[in-house]
Amino acid sequence: MHQTTTFSNALIHWYLRNKRDLPWRKTTNPYHIWLSEIILQQTRVEQGYDYYLRFIMQFPTVFDLANSPEQEVLNLWQGLGYYSRARNLHFSAKYIVEELNGVFPSTYDEILKLKGVGDYTASAIASICFNEPTAVVDGNVYRGLSRYFGISTPINSTKGIKEFKILAQFLINHSNPATHNQAIMEFGARMCKPQNPLCTECPFNESCFALAKNKIKELPVKEKKIKIKKRHFNYLVLFTPKNKTIINQRIGKGIWQNLYEFPLIESKKKIDEIELIEHNTFKELFENKNTIIRLFNTEEKVHKLSHQHLYTQFWIVKIDAEISNTTDWNKLEEFPIPRLIDNFINEIKQTEIFSTFE
């Protein structure tokens, strides 16, 4: 017990002198901490920082979040990725308001029931906001513990997940779990980094297993590599005489659920204009219409997701008459759209294709 207290005290001592000044570290409001934790899942601080400030601004309380339409939440989340986080955030806000009278749950077990909240996030909120001594185990903690103690159990195996949780729980400082948890994560993020950790200035460098055995680069161990799927996307980008286009919402499972995009034709491989206009989706939209088609990008634009590479062609389709179910080009910003589409829109707005309609 003495040893573990020493470990935590050294950690906290380092943290108090080296921690970054971050907005979510100035509050213990569970709603705010919850927002920050969801935003920061699999996301760097620098990337999530502005999103956090905008969410606090636009949805100051859980009631504001619960009472907004999902589309507004997704719109604010746009560009951050892993959009199920935003959908679950909104779902859980409604649950808190409707089932819990707007009172944020105050124990690990109750917090864990929120959709989108797993072991890590429940531990973080319970410790930071309610002083419950439940240890957080995120990527930083896996790395720090596996290196310092020399644990080579794969961190993404069932066995490893259990093992590291038990160790982290053993090490936690019961008199100050909030600071301990934030300290061990900050330590992994800033000192025991994945590449080029700062071992020479590390407070644990005299007793670190990985440093002593020269195994910094081998730890932590992660098993399996994901297989990248290749897909070919063809977007039909309509321009009508009155500056309208068509966008659809993605429904069902898969990527970008509930976000919007141009009409999509997916193909097994790269296709040309002949194959495009023979496709049913194209016919349903434009058969018997006067169309002028032009491929916007001669090289397929490759958009890389964590599990898929999207080889994308944007087809400009101009017609000479208005049709139904269109959206004004100037109102696209009201819809949540994936980065790939957003990038394209910003690009085309700078071309003569767009300016001829202005």
Added chain:
DNA sequence: TAGGCGTGGGC
């Protein structure tokens, strides 16, 4: 349970 789910930065 293993696979699916975004985006951006670092080397």
Added chain:
DNA sequence: TGCCCAAGCCT
């Protein structure tokens, strides 16, 4: 360039 990684969770 290609690969790894980032305050994970859901099904």
